[in-house]
Amino acid sequence: MRVALGYALVSVCALLLNTRVCHAIRWLALARTDPAMAFNQTQNCKHLEGLVSAQQQLCRSNLDLMQSIIQAAREVKKTCQKTFSDMRWNCSSIELAPYFPPDLERGTRESAFVYALSAAAISHTIARACTTGDLPGCSCGPLASEAPGPGFRWGGCNDNLNYGIVLGSKFSDSPMKMKKSRSQANKLMNLHNSEVGRQPLVICNLCSSFPFPPGPLLPSPFCRQCNKTSNGSDSCTLMCCGRGYNPYMEKVVERCHCKYHWCCYVTCKRCERIVERYVCK
Helix, strand or coil, X not given: CHHHHHHHHHCCCCCCCCCECCCCCHHXXXXXXXXXXXXXXXXXXXXXXXXXHHHHHHHHHCHHHHHHHHHHHHHHHHHHHHHCCCCCCCXXXXXXXXCCXXXXXXXXXXXXXXXXXXXXXXXXXXXXXHHHCCCCCCCCECCCCCCCCCCCCCCCCEXXXXXXXXXXXHHHHXXXXXXXXXXXXXXXHHHHHHHHHHHHHHHCCCHHHCCCCXXXXXXXXXXXXXXXXXXXXXXXXXXXXXXXXXXXXXXXXXXXXXXXXXXXXEEEEEEEEEEEEEEEC
8 A cells, every 4th residue: 555655646636826726625624623522413513624514514414424534634734744844845834724825725746745645544544433443334344355365364354445435535525526616627636636645545455454644655746856967947957946956876777789680670688777866855
């Protein structure tokens, strides 16, 4: 799951739009909810920050679900800030939910990451709550049809990913499906990013074996490789915005010593060489 989620998040759609995105991650303000709050009355739902009307309705009809959603918001905040703690963008603006500065309010790579992470977190947290018996409306998920290897026997309670994905997406995607949302392009972009976050959960048969959040995801959507010798748009001067760059060495395997044979094929050897690459700080 760690590897799969890492690769999936690289493909998030980070269009650098000047328009503001619909605030579908405002629910992350739930991370500040008082842990002592008991969700035993529907009136509690109207006191929660960052929820649109559809999310408040889901809260009223699924009070048992809210502790899992609040936990997901805390996981997103913790994971994002830990992941980027030593980087130029350190995810500190997530603290300002439900109102965000431009890095999370517009269609940036940073907001794309947070959308994907949020969608994965809420679905996985709900699925895990089914496993532990914290949600009376669901039970264990089905076991995989095939064992991972010979001699392996399934046991215990598998995460109910179906239930988690259905309920999680219903909650997190509802702001993007409102008629009053601002831009159709932004809605589609954010729905795509959320779906990317959930994809690794669907391809993963052993999700309960890994603690969420996953380990090193991450800087992959934000590391920008540049060309030290270029004077064009890919140059380190332009791409790194004056922040400088770090060199690293990479082994490249390529075809070499190719020979044409009459008639008519080519044979080549495989050669390795070390090249120097550069990434922006």
